Amino acid sequence: MDTAGLVQWAQSQLPGWTAFVVLGLDLTIRVIALGTIPYRRKPEVALGWLMLIFLFPFLGLLVFLFLGSPKLPLRRREKQHEINELVKEATGHRAIIGEHEHLELPLATSAQLNYELGALPMVHGNDLELIPDSMECLRQMTEAAEAAQDYVHFEFYIVTLDDSTRALFDALIAAHRRGVRVHILIDHVGSLGYPGYRHLVRMLDEADLSWRRSLPIRPWKGEYQRPDLRNHRKIFVVDGEVAFTGSQNVIHPSYSKRSNVRRGLLWKDLMVRCRGPVVDELNAVFASDWYSETDEILFDEFQRELDVPERGGILAQVVPSGPGFEQENNIQLFTHLIYNANHSIVVCSPYFVPDTALLTALKTESQSGVDVRLYVGASSDHWVTAKAQESYYDELVEAGVTIYQYHAPTVLHSKFMIVDDQVTIIGSSNMDQRSFSMNHEVSLLIIDSAFTERMHRLEHEDYRANSAQLNPKVWRRRSVLRKYAESVCRLTSSLL
Secondary structure, three states: OOHHHHHHHHHHHOOHHHHHHHHHHHHHHHHHHHHHOOOOOOHHHHHHHHHHHHHOHHHHHHHHHHHOOOOOOHHHHHHHHHHHHHHHHHOOOOOEEOOOOOOOHHHHHHHHHHHHHHOOOEEEEEEEEEEOOHHHHHHHHHHHHHOOOOEEEEEEOOEOOOOOOHHHHHHHHHHHHOOOEEEEEEEHHHHOOOOOHHHHHHHHHHOOOEEEEEOOOEHHHOEOOOOOOEEOOOEEEEOOOEEEEEOOOEOOOOOOOHHHHHHOOEEEOOEEEEEOHHHHHHHHHHHHHHHHHHOOOOHHHOOOOOOOOOOOOEEEEEEEEOOOOOOOHHHHHHHHHHHOOOOEEEEEOOOEEOOHHHHHHHHHHHHOOOEEEEEEEOOOOOHHHHHHHHOOHHHHHHOOOEEEEEOOOEEEOOOEEEEOOOEEEEEOOOEEHHHHHHEEEEEEEEEOHHHHHHHHHHHHHHHHOOEEEOOHHHHOOOOHHHHHHHHHHHHHHHHO
């Protein structure tokens, strides 16, 4: 309801003087919002909130007060800072551990940037294996849990009990019963509503496993924070020897919903099996999240002193990000690497709704002669996000970016970036505002020419082979109604 309508309603329903009170409150809300909401917010985010408040002043104000802060409560951020300081002290305040004189300056500064933001150094001595098949990844995690001797740390966004995940949970419960310390973190809101979640909760409770809901929304138990700040990380660590991370959740590739099965939808993910010092870094991320939820620091299961060789193996660095940090760690890394690209950039993201910084970086590099390729899905499970994403295609193509749409009915869920011939990022982070500021994410920065060659081969043999290149001429002929929907969704994308 606009101001005139609000005043007219007040005049017809309430005593005369109340119309002026309503009008005064309406104008006060708008004026205060105009001068306070943009403070230290990205322009597109501030615009989204201002648009909501100017259209619906009273409702918009309530929503803003409920959801407006992009940060976790102060105590949670203080816990993150405590873990960061422990890690920095243990690593001697070094951004790169081991020989690094051969690193090009932009890559060395990337490591320094990540260390300043996330406290974890770049380290030698890693062995990394790509796992492009979800069922194979579940099998390998199950085998690792079956072989566990000391501890298992499990942290995922969406987790359910179904035919594809049962063996993994049976292995975790068996490990617990033989004396292995098993700690499980499951995002509360992320898993709610999926078939099998309630059965899993009952199963874990009956097994007396040490598990917690991450960022729980249960006010009747005194558990509450902003409900759309979520833990989107995917981390699985066994004995400090092996770890898994990437884009995959612990659920059947159909996401166990009948509507998905009817449509033939299957999620496509990419995971990495890790050995070496980055296992300890992923474990440190888990330890910080466990501390946030339980006030318990897992000193016996948290290797603060990294055993890193001076040279050899794959050079890699774990980059945590999210509302527990003061900065947007992931987007700063992405844009830094994009601006330092020399000849090629490959981006794969299921939800590509860039902020101004990322969009400008990709367009600038493309117009500078860099080959920029973007992989998105032709199918999506989020209609509004998909329309917001599509609203960017015209200007990206005009800037020279090549867009590939992965064939339906597969739901592309892999999240990676390849820069030139030696830099790869794989992780849980999408290229959208939610992943930049509202979700806990974890990314793995990998600097290795042989690994990056494997990624380019996977891109060509799988992602490009199963995608169709967007035809700009055909795309521009889409209906006016579709363009209208894209524009509306784009305006609200900063609030998604």
